Amino acid sequence: MDTGSINPLTSALAAAMTQQTQSERMSENRELIQAVRALNGAEVFGQSQELQFMLDRETRRPVVKMVDRKTGEVVAQIPSESVLRLARKLTATM
Numbered sequence: 001m002d003t004g005s006i007n008p009l010t011s012a013l014a015a016a017m018t019q020q021t022q023s024e025r026m027s028e029n030r031e032l033i034q035a036v037r038a039l040n041g042a043e044v045f046g047q048s049q050e051l052q053f054m055l056d057r058e059t060r061r062p063v064v065k066m067v068d069r070k071t072g073e074v075v076a077q078i079p080s081e082s083v084l085r086l087a088r089k090l091t092a093t094m
Contacts, residue, residue: 029055029062036064049075059087 036053045051045066052065063084066076079087 025060025062029053032062032064056084056087059084059091061087 033053036051040050052067054063056063064078065074
């Protein structure tokens with residue numbers, strides 16, 4: 001079975017999807033930042049907790065954390081650290 005012709009096509013498709021995904025991610029990230037600011041301003045989670053938005057350095061994926069304002073303790077995080085570790089491993093193998 002000749003797989004040589006499949007690999008260049010797969011690579012080109014992956015590159016095209018990555019470029020499209022990056023611009024879509026930037027737009028989604030801006031929307032997410034605005035939503036986080038609005039929720040924090042309305043104190044939806046009370047006065048003692050706030051949402052924080054960041055991009056994971058390695059995967060460039062958005063991460064949202066609910067943090068205790070007094071202690072800085074992370075109460076909840078989406079995606080979880082275990083999911084981020086998995087994404088980092090997958091990114092490193094590509």
